[in-house]
Amino acid sequence: MHRQQALCRRGTLPVSGSRCFNPRGKSTTQHRCMASFSPMASEPCVESSTIDVYQSAAGASHNVIATIAASKADVPASVSALPVVTPTVVAGAAAAAIAIYTIKKVFDTPSRTYDQNVGDEYDNWTSDGILEYYWGEHIHLGYYTKEERAAGYKKRDFIEAKYTFIDKMLEWSAADAPKSVLDVGCGIGGTSRYLAKTYPGAQVTGITLSPNQVKRATELAKERDLNNVDFKVMNALEMDYPDDSFDLVWACESGEHMPDKKAYVEEMTRVLKPGGTLVIATWCQRDDTAAPLTEEDKSRLQFLYDEWAHPYFISKEAYGALCRGTGKLGDVTISDWTTPTINSWRHSIWVGVWDPWIVVFKGPKAWYSVMREIVTLERMHRAFADGLMEYGMIKAKKTVDGDGRSALVVTDTADR
Numbered sequence: 001m002h003r004q005q006a007l008c009r010r011g012t013l014p015v016s017g018s019r020c021f022n023p024r025g026k027s028t029t030q031h032r033c034m035a036s037f038s039p040m041a042s043e044p045c046v047e048s049s050t051i052d053v054y055q056s057a058a059g060a061s062h063n064v065i066a067t068i069a070a071s072k073a074d075v076p077a078s079v080s081a082l083p084v085v086t087p088t089v090v091a092g093a094a095a096a097a098i099a100i101y102t103i104k105k106v107f108d109t110p111s112r113t114y115d116q117n118v119g120d121e122y123d124n125w126t127s128d129g130i131l132e133y134y135w136g137e138h139i140h141l142g143y144y145t146k147e148e149r150a151a152g153y154k155k156r157d158f159i160e161a162k163y164t165f166i167d168k169m170l171e172w173s174a175a176d177a178p179k180s181v182l183d184v185g186c187g188i189g190g191t192s193r194y195l196a197k198t199y200p201g202a203q204v205t206g207i208t209l210s211p212n213q214v215k216r217a218t219e220l221a222k223e224r225d226l227n228n229v230d231f232k233v234m235n236a237l238e239m240d241y242p243d244d245s246f247d248l249v250w251a252c253e254s255g256e257h258m259p260d261k262k263a264y265v266e267e268m269t270r271v272l273k274p275g276g277t278l279v280i281a282t283w284c285q286r287d288d289t290a291a292p293l294t295e296e297d298k299s300r301l302q303f304l305y306d307e308w309a310h311p312y313f314i315s316k317e318a319y320g321a322l323c324r325g326t327g328k329l330g331d332v333t334i335s336d337w338t339t340p341t342i343n344s345w346r347h348s349i350w351v352g353v354w355d356p357w358i359v360v361f362k363g364p365k366a367w368y369s370v371m372r373e374i375v376t377l378e379r380m381h382r383a384f385a386d387g388l389m390e391y392g393m394i395k396a397k398k399t400v401d402g403d404g405r406s407a408l409v410v411t412d413t414a415d416r
Contacts, residue, residue: 107371107372107375108303110302110303110305110306110307111306111307111372112306112307112308112309113305113306113309114257114259114305114306114309114310114311115309116259117309118209118210118257118309119208119209119210119211119233120210121308121309122187122208122209122210122212122213123210123211123212123213126188126210126212126213126216127212128362128366128369129358130358130359130362130366130369130370132188132216133358134158134348134351134352134355135158135159135162135348136158136159136162136190137187137188137189137190137193137220138159138162138163138165138166138187138190138191139187139188139190139253140162140165140187140191140252140253140281141162141165141253141341141344141345141391142156142158142159142160142161142162142164142165142341142343142344142347143161143162143164143165143167143168143337143340143341144156144161144164144340144341144343144344145164145340146416148161149339149340149343153343153346153347154347154350156343156347158344158347158348158351161344161347162190163194165281165341166191166194166195166252168340169250169252169279169281169393170195170198172279172335172393172395172412173248173250173277173279173395174277174395175247175248175277175279176277177199177202178199178202178246178247178248178276178277179199179201179202179203179247180202180203180204180205180245180246180247180248180273181195181196181199181202181203181204181205181246181247181248181249181250182204182205182206182207182241182245182246182248182249182250182268182271183195183204183205183206183207183250183251183252184207184236184249184250184251184254184268185207185208185236185251185252185253185254185255185257186206186207186208186213186217186231187206187208187213187217188213188216188217188220189206189213189216189217189218189220189221189229189231191206191250191252192204192205192206192217192221192229192231193217193220193221193224193226193229195229195250196221196226196228196229197224197226200228201228202228202247203228203229203230204228204229204230205229205230205231205232205246206229206230206231206232207231207232207233207234207236207239208231208233208234209233209234209235210233211233213231214231214232214233217231218230218231236251236254236258236264236267236268237258237259237260237263237264237267238267239267239270239271241271242271243270243271244271244272244273244274245271245272245273246271246272246273246276247273247275247276247277248276248277248279249268249271249272249276249277249278249279250279251264251268251278251279251280251281251282252280252281252282253281253282253283254282255280255282255319256282256283256308256310256313257309257310257311258311259311261314261318261319261322262322262325265280265319265322265323265325265326266322266326269323269326269328269329269398272398273398274398274399274400274401275397275398275400276397276398277395277396277397277398278323278329278394278395278396278397278398279393279394279395280319280392280393280394280395281337281391281392281393282316282319282391282392282394283313283380283389283390283391283392284313284314284315284316284318284319284389284390284391284392285301285313285314285315285388285389285390286315286387286388286389286390287315287316287317287318288315289317297388300379300383300388301313301383301388303379304376304379304380304383304389307372307376308376313389315390315392316334316335316336316390316392316393316394317334317409319334319392319394320332320333320334320394320409321409323394323396323409324408324409328398328399329396329397329398329399330396330397330398330399331395331396331397331410332394332395332396332408332409332410333394333395333396333409333410333411333412334392334393334394334409334410334411334412335392335393335394335411335412335413335414336390336391336392336393337391337392337393337416338384338389338390338391339416340416341391342381342384342385342391345377345378345380345381345384346377346378346381348377349374349377349378352370352374393412
């Protein structure tokens with residue numbers, strides 16, 4: 001019925017007994033809305049006494065003959081002189097509507113539901129080269145200062161913003177000249193190499209589920225003559241390292257893909273040395289303890305889970321509770337960095353608009369894939385903008401005596 005009303009408004013469909021709306025916001029009930037009605041006319045719909053419609057038996061073509069025998073209203077000459085909307089136009093409009101509906105349905109249907117497939121997905125992203133081309137060596141969001149946001153985020157170099165993020169995260173962690181560093185979910189090793197260069201006396205190790213990422217990360221380390229960094233394919237939930245192995249455990253945007261957040265936190269705590277620092281940056285859903293998620297919230301989150309191979313998100317408050325629950329971490333602090341990072345989502349779309357050629361030359365398959373990514377990037381931006389999602393930061397110190405059961409979780413509310 002809604003579609004019939006819409007077509008009636010446009011003068012493309014005779015609707016018997018329906019209500020037709022005119023541009024003045026008035027409405028009239030009629031038996032039939034004339035095919036010659038113009039949506040720009042200021043007169044109400046005209047009620048016709050006779051309209052004969054003939055259709056071929058095969059249905060392949062249609063001939064519409066409208067004969068107006070009498071009218072209850074005077075039709076201005078300007079209206080009667082307008083051309084009758086033909087079946088071809090109607091068919092074209094219907095085809096366009098169907099195409100739009102189909103495209104929307106395709107892009108509203110997630111394509112990469114989590115199924116222990118994180119390594120495979122990152123293998124694919126790494127091999128096609130598009131992600132590295134636009135995002136650089138760091139597959140994480142950037143940091144935009146107050147001044148940069150005030151000036152307009154598009155004036156900021158997208159990739160340089162990522163280096164700023166690493167500097168800010170390192171500063172916030174308060175790590176003290178670590179000699180051994182573990183980068184959990186290292187991607188193609190951008191942060192690992194940056195930390196190896198920042199701490200030349202340290203040994204840095206990056207782990208990921210993607211063999212292609214390990215290969216690419218190792219290549220880039222060799223290009224830069226970095227000998228104090230290495231990369232391994234390893235499950236962060238079942239690491240091969242002994243207890244108390246690292247001074248700094250760094251986890252930037254890897255928690256999103258973990259199917260067991262508790263095991264994720266506990267395993268990183270296990271390999272952390274007493275006195276060492278754990279720092280996590282991760283996309284979080286909002287805390288739903290005070291205001292439960294609505295069905296719409298859940299639907300939006302489910303799309304974000306299923307499009308980028310995420311099992312689920314949790315809140316930064318839940319991460320803080322998991323850290324405290326280990327019984328081995330103290331000085332647990334959580335913070336929301338949504339404000340300085342949110343511009344990354346749309347900025348990443350714009351860099352593709354400004355320089356589309358790598359995608360253009362890769363052909364239709366890449367076009368489709370990138371269009372899906374654009375849709376998801378925009379969905380992410382909106383989720384962070386309206387508070388459904390937050391950019392969670394969590395840090396803690398492993399207690400020397402191994403007893404952190406009385407640790408409190410502190411919220412850092414510093415203005416960023």
